[in-house]
Structures are given as structure tokens and as C-alpha cells.
Amino acid sequence: MADIITFSDGKLAVPSHPTIPYIEGDGIGKEITAAARRIFDAAVVKAYGDARKVSWMEVLAGQKAFDAKGTWLPDETIESFGKYRVGLKGPLTTPVGEGIRSLNVVLRRRLDLFVCVRPVRWFTGVGSPMKHPEWVDMVVFRENTEDIYSGIEWAQGSPEAQKFTQFLVKEMGVKEVRFPATSAYGVKPVSVEGSERLVRAAIQFAVDHHLPSVTLVHKGNIMKFTEGGFKKWGYALAEREFADAVFTATQYDALKEKSGKEAADAAMRAATDSGKVIIKDCICDAFLQNTVLRPLDYSVIATMNLNGDYISDQLAALVGGIGISPGGNINYTTGHAIFEATHGTAPDIAGQGTANPSSLILSGAMMFDYMGWSEVFAHIINAMEMVFQSNMATGDLTRQMQGAKTLSTEEFADAIIKKINGDGA
DSSP: OOOOOOOTTTTTESSSSBBBEEEEOOOOOOHHHHHHHHHHHHHHHHHHHOOOEEEEEEEEOHHHHHHHHHSSSSSHHHHHHHHOOOEEEOOOOOOSSOOOHHHHHHHHHHEEEEEEEEEEEEOTTTTOOOOOOGGGGEEEEEOOOOGGOOEEEOHHHHHHHHHHIIIIIIIOOOOOSSSGGGGOEEEEOOOHHHHHHHHHHHHHHHHHHTTTEEEEEEETTTSTHHHHHHHHHHHHHHHOOOOTTTEEHHHHHHHHHHHHHHHHHHHHHHHHHHTTTEEEEEEEHHHHHHHHOGGGGEEEEEEHHHHHHHHHHHHHHTTGGGGGEEEEEEOOTTTTEEEESSSSSOOTTTTOOOOOHHHHHHHHHHHHHHHHHHHHHHHHHHHHHHHHTEEEEHHHHHTTTOOOOEOOOOHHHHHHHHHHHHHOO
């Protein structure tokens, strides 16, 4: 009998037959979701036989919801994710410019999924622009509820924009708006609480997984009170809540000033040797360059919403593209989580059977790992890598793989299932 995942004392309690709500998605969503679900079911059977099974429950969002119910995101969909706690989501349509705001953003905000976790690693056999793609192995913790994604903005020429202009100029004494009469405006909220819970989750992940460092990525040299605040609050939290587990760049700087560089370097080496997590920071534009030039310097990344959007996609490109980039949106306080395809709906290839389901497959693998079904995670990851090592993939990847065999969406799923079952390719 299917049952509900619960959460208490910071841990999920997952029954043997949980109900998992899922959104099929728009565009290629129907194809990749069907393929991914077949793989998930095969991996669960391989891992546990009849002892465990997922009961998949479709909920509506996007175009499918609008056609059926006249709304892009029905309340019952959000209620289902709230009730069943862990879910899966295909890609959803978001118009550019006018129209509805991102349904992805709405879901994250309504359920307060304050962390977007994006692991980035290379799979052997996948084409990459990097000479050493195997050096790229990072986990991005992107803040999910604040920053410019809060959606606080006013269109150029609107009464609200005019009123905001008057407030800035007359009440706040702002003189830096170059063309106030024709400006649109957006507001960028970054809070202590939002920053701290994101950084806390990133550091705890690094501690739990014995990873060497957490890098706070920001643009605090320009946005001194928002992104600069993120950096300052992040360091303060690390030193306050993880004093025995971390060594921070601010501690290094203080020791260097007091006792000299040699003493500071020795303290850094001692911290590293003892397994402490090094907490450091980097300006965002420098970080994007450094990840290409020396990716081994980075492990766990903690950053704000907009930076995280850019960083996640840039890192994905280094290991083959966003088509094999997974993601999970998580509230570590309530246990709620939605794992999703990180790419768009690709309407130009929808229905052709050529879409790459890897992002959703890997996101589902993350979901099972989050649930504590680590054997399912391992079966999926290992089988996918074996398929790539056999020089087979969907067309978006084989273009970068010399002499590779191009598979359809369904053929790719079949090949992974065969590897899971040990039947060859």
C-alpha cells in the first residue's frame, strides 16, 4: 500500500511504497518523463525486488494544467507536493517578457524550497570543451527564494515606476539613476536569514560528505550591502556554528596580520590535514574564469540566486551541457523537495523522440539518494556512465563524441535499463 513520506528530527521517514507526485512537463516533458520513470522503476526492482516500489502520481502544471483547468499552476498541485513531501518535475514553459512568471520560481517560493542543489561532474565518454573535464567536480548550493527572482519590479513608464523614481530622487536623495524618466526598476532583497540558511546547508553538506572546501561566490565588490552582506553573514555563520569543523579565510587573514604569512599558511595546512572544511570566497566573474583555468580549487559552492543560475549552467557546459545537469530544490528544515530537469521545454524537437532525458534521470537519482534509497541512485549513475562509455548517447551529446552511436530517447532509456539489469547494451 502506498504511503506518505514524513519528516521529523531533521530526517525523512520513507515507507517502502511511497507516493511520489510528478509533473510531466511541457514540450519534451512527456517523452523524457516517460523514459525516466521506466529507468527509476527498473532500478528500484534491481535494488529491492518486490520489497519497495514507488507509486507515481501525476499532478498538473504548465500548458497541460492550463488546457485542463484554465490555470498554469493549480492549488492542488502545490498541496500534493506539500503533502507527499518529495516530488519530481519535468520542464515547464515560461514566456519571456510579458505573461506568467516562472512556474519553477513560484513552486520554489510557495514551498519555501530555499536551496537549489546542482551537482556537476563529468561522465566518462561524454564530449567536453575542457582538456581535463574529470577535474570538474562541484556541488552548487544556489539560494532559491530571494535576490531579483523575488519578482519585485516595475515596467518602464508605469505609474509604479514613476512613483518609485520620485521616492528614490526626492526621499532617498539618489542621483545615480542616469535616465530616471525612462527607467524600469527591480528590487534585490538579500536577507541575513536567507543567506545564513543557504550557507548552513552548504557547509553541512561539505562536512557530512568530507569535502575540502565551501566557496562563497558573490559580487560584493560592487553590491556591497546585498552580495557583500551575503559574504559577511556567511563567514560569520561558519565561525559561529561550525567552529570545530571549518577554517575560514577571515581567520587566515586575521592570523596573517597578527603573526605573519608563514604562521597563517601553517594554520591553513594544519586545518586541511585535520579534515576541516576551508571556507573561502570569490568574486563571481573571477570565479567563472577560475573554474575553467583551475577547477580543482573548488568543491562546494554557496551563492545567491542570480549568480547560481549563471554558475550552474556554465559549469554544466564544462562537462557536456545542461542536458546532463541534474537539480534538486530542497527545504532542509521541512524536508520538502522537488527534483527537476534543469533545461527548457525544447518545443522545436518535442514529439520527435530525440530529446535527452539525462537531466531528469539524474535528478531522479538525486531524489532517491535524498530519500535514503542510495542503492537506486548507484544503479542509475553507474548504468548511465556505462552507456556513455559504450559511446552511445542521444544526438545532442553524440555531436561531441567521436564515432558515437546516436540513440533515440526510448533507445537511450532501454540501454540504461539493460545496464541496470546486467544484460549488456
